[in-house]
Structures are given as C-alpha cells and as structure tokens.
Amino acid sequence: MIPLSVLDLVPVREGGTLAESYAASVALAQAAERLGYKRFWVAEHHAMTGIAGGATSVVLAHVGNATSSIRIGAGGIMLPNHNPFVIAEQFGTLSALFPGRVDLGLGRAPGAGPELQHALRKDLHRAAEMFPNDVVELRALLTGEPELPIRATPGYGAEVEMWMLGSSLFGAQLAAKLGMPYAFASHFAPDHLDAALALYRERFEPSQWLDKPHAMAAMTVFAAETDKEAELVASSQQQSFVRLRTGNPGQLPPPVEGYRNGLPAPAQALLAHIGQASAIGSPVTVRGAIDAFVERTQADEIIVSGATFDPAARIRSLELTMEAFA
Template structure:
C-alpha cells in the first residue's frame, strides 16, 4: 500500500468560527493518525476568512498536542513571507515538542497579494529572487553546515524533514539540486505535473538527507458511501474554488445539489481543468482514480486534500480512502 498523507486548510464553515475550525482540524488529525496516514500537513494562507491556518506553526503545535505519532508539518510555509531564522526557531521548537515528527514544506509563492505583503513588511518582488539562497540558509540553521556564525536555539540540530513544494518546474529543479523530497501541488495546478516530476528525477543529486528522488503528489479526495453522495459533498469545495477564481473568496459553504450544472461552460471548464487530480466518489471509484494517478506519476506518496461542510464527512472520507487503497 502506498503511503497516504493529509493536507488540511483549516476551513472555516459558513456560520462557523475560527475556534471551531481549529478544533475540527485537531479531530481530523487524530482521525488520520488512527486510520494510518503518514503525515498531516497544514498550508499557509493569509487574509482569507474561510481558511484559518495562517499562523501555521501555532496550528501545528495544536495538532501535535492532539496526536501522538503521525508526522505533522507545513504544506507549506511560503518562505518569501518570512525570515529563515524565525522559521528555524519555530520549527526547531516544534521538533523539541514533538521529536522526530516534524516536516517543513517550503513554497516560493507568497500566498498573498501586495496588501498582505505590506502588512507582513515584506518586499515580495525582492525576496522571491533570493528564495533558493533562503532555503539553503534555513537548512544550514538546522544542520550547522555551512557555519553561519549564528545559531538558532531552538533550531540547530533539529530533526526537521525539509521538503520542496511546487506547481512548476522551478521547484522541481531546486529540489533536485538540493537533494530534497518534492511535493507537487497537482490538486490545484496540474499543468506542469509530468514535466516537473520528470525533471526532478532526472536532475536529482543525492544529499545527506535523501539518497534518491522521493515524490509526493496531491489529489482532491472525497470518498463517501456512493458516488452521488461524494459529488454532493464535494460541491462545497467546488464553490470555494469558483469563489476564489472569481475574486470573491469566503467561508466554506453548504453543499448544493447539482452545483456544477449551474455553472457557465467556461467556469465549468475551468473547474474541471483544475480538478484533474481528483478522486470523488465511492470507495471503489476513489480506489480506481488514485490507482490511475499513481500509475501516471510513479509517486512514492499521495497527499489528499479537500474539504466538506460537515467535518464528520471529511473524517469518514479519510477512513474510506484508506480502506479502499488498502484493498487495492
């Protein structure tokens, strides 16, 4: 059975609160641990009322307290938003709290517009140019090599597993050059998936952290007892994508029967294009879709994203997905 992991955005439901979203994320992480998932990742987003994972390291501390063994991490930290030294301290602290369980996925996209960049006191146009240098500096703060003349405490010596995230060939090239595991955001940006994985594997250079290429691919996965129920549950996620693409993001909405039939042809085409890496349906449907995607990508791991208005339905989806793949 291939390793499965979970990506969570800490969704805030319409009519719900941030406190409720954080509580549900902890319950989801415990469910993932009990079901046998390998990792539970939280993604950094800012100024979006429907996503409560902006203070990613704090959320991970909350998740770590609710779990015992599952790896927890950022999928990811958008490094242009941050000083590498501060991230080393944050994730060094997490490693001290939950030894041997911490992952740090790094992304180059800011995950924010210029207003947020100003609020973060960051010049994104400038710091994005230094992203590779910042990644190397961050790794050195953990490993001590090369010597930087300053030590992060906590941080130095922390057993944090660093990952490179990407939705293009840039991240693939950097992951290969640095010998890092690579996670591709195919759940929302599938266009360069095949080229990126091919480039990463071809250019990979072994490192102290990794001796051969290691790929994780992301999918939107909603499993339910029937295909019809899963499609209905997934309509909440569909609404969020459409709202984001039309410049009107908000909280996670209740499911809408026949939602896709209400969309214009152009909007439906956009949604279906973005949703190429998806498995929505019964356990049998999900198993077949994931198997096809694994065959296409040759992935070492699959990380499943997605959101349902009813948090219990997402927990049920995780359980059904593991059972489906285990029975493949």
C-alpha cells in the same frame, strides 16, 4: 500500498467560528493517525476569511499536542513571507516538542497583493528572488551544514524533514539541485505535474539527507458511500474554488445538490481542469482514480486534500479512502 497523507487548509465554514475550525482540524488529525495516514500537513494562507491556518506553526503545535505518532508539518511555509532564522526557531521548537515527527515544506509563491506585502513589511517579489538562498540558509540553521556565524536556539540540530513544494518547474529544479524530497501541488495546479516530476528525477543530486528522488503528489479526494453522495460533499469546495477564481472568496459554503450542472461554461472548464488530480466517488471509484494517478505519476506518496462543510464528512472520507486500499 502507497503511503497516504492528509493536507488540511483549516477551513472556516459559513456560520462557523475559528475555534470550531481548529477543533475540526484536531479531530481530523486524530482520525488520520488512527487510520494509518503518514503525515498531516497544514498550509499557510493569509487574509482569507475561509482559511484559518495563517499562523501555521501555532496550528501545528495544537495538532501535535493532540496526536502522538503521525508526522505533522507545513505544506507549506511560504518562505518569502518570513526570514529563515525565525522559521528555524519555530520548527526547532516543534521538533523539540514532537521529536521525530516534524516536516517543513517550503514554497516560493508569496501569493500576496500590495496590502499583504505592506502588512508583512516585506518586498515579496524581491524575497521570492532570494528564495533559493533562503532555503540553503534555513537548512544550514537547522543542520549546521554549512556552519553559520549564528545558531538558532531552538533550531540548531533539530530533527526536521525539509521538503520542497512546487506547482511549476522551478521548485522541481531546486529540489533536485539541493537533494530534497519534492511535493507537487497538483490538486490545484496540475498543468506542469508530469514535466516537473520528470525534471526532478532526471536532475536529482543525492545529498547527505536524501540519496534518491522522493516525490509526493497532491490529489483532491472526496470519498462517500456512493458517487452521488461524494459529488454532493465535494460541492462545498467546488463552490469555494469558483468563487476564489472569480474574485469573490469567502467562507466554506454548505453543499449544493447538482451544483456543477448549472454552472456556466467557464466555471465548468475551471473545475474540469483542476479535476485532473482528483478522486470523487464511492470507495471503488476513489481507489480506481488514485491507482490510475499513481501509475501515471509514479509518485512515492500521495497527499489528499478536500474541505467539507461537515467535518464528519471529511473524517468519513478518510476512512473510506483507507478502507478502499485495505
């Protein structure tokens, strides 16, 4: 069976609170650990009322303290928003607290407008250009290869598994050049998936940390007792995605029966497009979709995403997904 992992955006539902969102993420991580999922990753987003994972390393500390064996990590840290030294300290701290369990996925896209750039005191476009150098510097701060004039403490010598994230060919090329494992964000940007994985495998250069290509692909997965129930559960995230892409983001709304049926053609096309990397339905339906996706991509791991209005529905989705592969 291919290893399965969990990506959590720490969603904030309509009428809910931040505290409830963090509690739900902890419960989800505990369920993932109990069910045998390999990793639990949290993604960095800023200034979005429906996502509470902005202080990613803090959330990971909260999750790590409530679990004991599942790997925890950032999927990912958008490095242009930060400087390598501070991230080395943060993830060095996490590694000391939760040894042998910490992943650090790195992304280049700052995903920020001028307001956030000002708030972060960063020229994010310039920082994005420096991303390859910053990745190398961050790895050196953690591993001592090469040795730098300054050591991050905590950080230096930390046992942190570094990943390159991407949704384009750029990340694939950089991951291959640096000999890093690679995770593709196909759950929301499926266009370049096949080309990126092929490029990564073709150009991979072994490193002292990884001797052969290792690729993970993301899928949106909603499993329920029936296909109809799964479509209903999935409608909350579908509403959020349409609202985001049409300039009206907000908190996670409750599910709407038959939501997709009444959508205009552009919104239908939008959801069909991102649905290329999705599995929504009963356990049999989900198993078939994941198997087909793995056969197509030859991924070494799959990480599943999918926010639900009712946190219990997400836990049930993880249960049914894992049962489908038992």
